[in-house]
Amino acid sequence: MRDEILFQYENENRAVREDEHTGQGCTVHIARERLTEAAKTMLNEDYFLEDISMLEFTEGFQAQYHFARWGNKGRVTLRSHAPHEDPCFPSITKIYSGADWHEREAMDFYPVHFNGHPNPAPLLLPDDMADEFPLVKTDKNRKSFFEVVPCQKIIEGDDEHLLCNCGMTLGYDELAEEIRCAPTIRDEMHPEAKRLEVEDGDFYSRNFEEGADDRLILNMGPQHPSTHGVLRVVLELDGEYVMRADPVLGYIHRMHEKMGEVKQWHQYLPNMGRVDYLHALAWNHAYVQAVEKLAEIEVPRRAEVIRILTSELNRITSHLLWWGAYLLDLGAFTPIMYAFEDRERIMDLLQKVTGSRLTYCSFRFGGVCSDFPDELIPEAREVAKILRERLPMFKALVTDNLILRKRVEDIGIIDDQMCKRYGATGPVLRGSGIACDVRRSDPYSLYPEFDFEVPAYGGQDAFARYLVRMDEMEQSLNIVDQALDMLPGCDDGHIIKKAPRPGFKPPAGEAYGCVEGARGRIGILVASDGDKVPYRIKLRSPSFSNLSLFPECAQGVLLADAVSIMGSLDLVIPEIDR
Amino acid sequence: MSTAFMIPEPALRIGIGLAAFAAFIALNALVLVYLERKVAGHLQRRPGPFEVGPHGLLTPVCDALKLVGKQLTAPDGADRLLFWTAPILSFMPIFLLFLPIEFGPGLYGIKFNMGLLLILAFSGFGVLSLCLAGWGSNNKWSLLGAARAVAQSVAYEIPLLLTVLAIAS
Known part of the structure; x- marks a missing residue:
């Protein structure tokens, strides 16, 4: 089952071995322009998106897409890289609806962008922090990818490979080359791809007031008892029917x-x-x-x-x-x-x-x-x-x-x-x-x-x-x-x-x-x-x-x-x- | 004694009746509120009111005094007339409800053939006060809440009306 999925990419020598030990399961390194295609494959193979983790290294940003399946043991992690100069990934929101928030969260914490994201507004951080990225490393403590994921050299005949403990082998030069020369995908970017400029009110109040004709815009929360804490849900009501609901997060975000x-x-x-x-x-x-x-x-x-x-x-x-x-x-x-x-x-x-x-x-x-x-x-x-x-x-x-x-x-x-x-x-x-x-x-x-x-x-x-x-x-x-x-x-x-x-x-x-x-x-x-x-x-x-x-x-x-x-x-x- | 100064009997009856009912309802409310809180408390595995007086007997009195001493405030932008009419309108019919009831031979406020209809009509005033409260406070949440409460009251009122009329006729 898994072997079939792993993949068409296998011949690229990127998908490699399963490592039960670290819990990371199987890792596939994949060029960022192929992420959408890979996500489609994962969806067809009944994987669900667990999480999107972003990591920063001296080489660039690494996005980890964690997938898991309901019935079967084992997880798959897709890893993709983007250099610091061009920190863009394609958005997979159209394939996995849940990726929407995960990508927005990543955009909150790192100066990265997901091309084609329908709503790249801050999710957890307040609007006035749109230009600050809390998880960006300082030059002093930023490490190389290979320091965090230690590799050992394996020489098979003439090939020089690196074996990583997170379950992948690939040529160092190959990876470094890929990161350095990643084809630019900026062209696909939405014209307003930069974070939305903040004018009056926050994104939600503007977004909701615009489309409203006769409709009632109602804030449920952040003090509403049924939200059990400080969740705010902006509701657009037609009479008593909810036409649109949008949760607003981040009221007790503690980083x-x-x-x-x-x-x-x-x-x-x-x-x-x-x-x-x-x-x-x-x-x-x-x-x-x-x-x-x-x-x-x-x-x-x-x-x-x-x-x-x-x-x-x-x-x-x-x-x-x-x-x-x-x-x-x-x-x-x-x-x-x-x-x-x-x-x-x-x-x-x-x-x-x-x-x-x-x-x-x-x-x-x-x-x-x-x-x-x-x-x-x-x-x-x-x-x-x-x-x-x-x-x-x-x-x-x-x-x-x-x-x-x-x-x-x-x-x-x-x-x-x-x-x-x-x-x-x-x-x-x-x-x-x-x-x-x-x-x-x-x-x-x-x-x-x-x-x-x-x-x-x-x-x-x-x-x-x-x-x-x-x-x-x-x-x-x-x-x-x-x-x-x-x-x-x-x-x-x-x-x-x-x-x-x-x-x-x-x-x-x-x-x-x-x-x-x-x-x-x-x-x-x-x-x-x-x-x-x-x-x-x-x-x-x-x-x-x-x-x-x-x-x-x-x-x-x-x-x-x-x-x-x-x-x-x-x-x-x-x-x-x- | 000239008859010119005599208050007509029906008016006297209504006046005395209203005073008596007001006293009865207010005192009864104290007892019922106490019992409600106590019974609900015991159902919910807690003692209910306990601090003021023996077994909290004086709690309703304190509550009533506290309510009387409340500062009167109205939200900004509220229609003050409607806003203050609402509570009056919701309390007034309660006293009127008792008027047509004949508690004993000659013990009634109004001798009226269609007393039942009068009671039902007065009880319908509650809905009106809900409308006014929601609208007068000039607040989306209150308006929505009032709309929901009115919908609920009206939904209950029709079956109530039909059942009562069926028995009465």
């Missing part, structure tokens, strides 16, 4: 990726709890996983069990909070009080294990920071038992409620093709009938040893997504029970072995950590040049991709249904803005 480049590796761990405060441990897991892959750190079995145990408990708290808050959006006040009561029990338990209640930071490179004491096992079992009794009650009182059904059934249809185009993952994808879960499709940690199901519903509506999350809580309880059974058995006396000291320097290279968070596929790309601080950290947040399909999904629905759709996506704004 986590820049923080990653100025802190030491372990100092970045607390940031992970702040990216997604509802499922902090999944982000912890993704980051430590990436660094462990990079530095080849071994994790004791007991630590893995504790990681899974706490992470699944955290997933339940996240789903409980979503459940309460979603019903609050739909006008039911009482459920959130019940949800918080149960969430409180789990948080009390997690507090004893991890030391914090919300922004957990208990994972370490090579293990966890504190053991799960045996005395807590009965208490954890008791909590799981109570939750098992409560879930049927929630179903009887709320899920089967006619009023709720009317609000969520056949509302917000998101089919699998739409998920593929936008890169939606997690319960949104599983609500469209695709049983895809990173824990199963691309297993990490000890998940293969656990017995749990991946719930999926074919309804494609808000109710299907609701049911998926309700079932996931049950499945997480199964995992918690199994982990509690495993704990006494895997007492190898270590929860952390050979922990790297503060200021440790992982070897140069790249690694990709990918886990299943409560909202979908979390991915963290770390690139190291062998220094005490990371060279680049790119966070792939599931909510970002899930929200990007909202404008298409909300077009033509009633305003009240737009709230229902937005809630069913389970958004966490800090994760979107990062």
Whole structure:
């Protein structure tokens, strides 16, 4: 399957070997003018766009297009280069609708341009920062591509090749030549390709006022309760029908990726709890996983069990909070009080294990920071038992409620093709009938040893997504029970072995950590040049991709249904803005 | 005593009736609000009002006093006349609603054949006050909210009217 795709480009000696070790999967180097064509191939082969990561080297900019597939293990990364003098890439928005925001994000942080992008306005940064690019390296700390992706010379007969640890071989001269002499593609550029000039108001207010005849332009947020934070959605209403919806991001953008480049590796761990405060441990897991892959750190079995145990408990708290808050959006006040009561029990338990209640930071490179004491096992079992009794009650009182059904059934249809185009993952994808879960499709940690199901519903509506999350809580309880059974058995006396000291320097290279968070596929790309601080950290947040399909999904629905759709996506704004 | 100074009986009845209903409704509201908050609180696994008086019994009184002491503000650009008419219009019909009801032999505000129709007519005033509040505040969100509330009230009013008339006839 993969081999067929890899590709027509194979004869160009660019697509090469799979490297499970770094999590990067298979890498294809490809000239930028062929990106569109390659993206089409990927779409036809059922790959979805995970993320677009931009990296800066002395040679130029490198755009990494990360692709993954629902059912199969393994990822594909397309890498393309553009020199500093001509930092343009073709936009693949027409092929992957979700690329829209990823490309805008890259344009925010780097002085690059995506030719043919329909709306190259700032996404995460404010308008007045349109000429500042926070992630551009200074001359001092800018490194060569070959320093970050170390290569070793391999001599096969007369050919001199470089073998990179991110899974590719190619001639150095060939690559350098390609970067230097990349054919200019400026000609295709849109006449107004430069960032839009800012006049009165921001892009959105101007864009929306222009087209409005009799229509009402309404700001939902940034203080609207149903946006759960500081998301702003500009709505164009015809009566009560939403004609156009455009989310405006960046109200709590904190530039986590820049923080990653100025802190030491372990100092970045607390940031992970702040990216997604509802499922902090999944982000912890993704980051430590990436660094462990990079530095080849071994994790004791007991630590893995504790990681899974706490992470699944955290997933339940996240789903409980979503459940309460979603019903609050739909006008039911009482459920959130019940949800918080149960969430409180789990948080009390997690507090004893991890030391914090919300922004957990208990994972370490090579293990966890504190053991799960045996005395807590009965208490954890008791909590799981109570939750098992409560879930049927929630179903009887709320899920089967006619009023709720009317609000969520056949509302917000998101089919699998739409998920593929936008890169939606997690319960949104599983609500469209695709049983895809990173824990199963691309297993990490000890998940293969656990017995749990991946719930999926074919309804494609808000109710299907609701049911998926309700079932996931049950499945997480199964995992918690199994982990509690495993704990006494895997007492190898270590929860952390050979922990790297503060200021440790992982070897140069790249690694990709990918886990299943409560909202979908979390991915963290770390690139190291062998220094005490990371060279680049790119966070792939599931909510970002899930929200990007909202404008298409909300077009033509009633305003009240737009709230229902937005809630069913389970958004966490800090994760979107990062 | 000359009859010239006598207030006509129907007017007297309406005046006394209105005063009595105002007192009854205001006091009843205190009790009902307290009970509503208490019952909802217990359903939601919290004690409800608890701080003022034994078991929070005086909370509604404090709330009423606080409401009376509120500063009167109107949004910029609001139509002040309509804006202030709205709350008055929403409270007034409540008192009128009770007038045609005969609580006992001779205990009524208005002796009226079509009392039921009068009650339904007065209760329809609420929709009007919603319209005024939404329109008078000169704000898109209020307008949209009012439109939604009016649509909902009207949607409920028709079935209510039909059911009540079916029973009455």
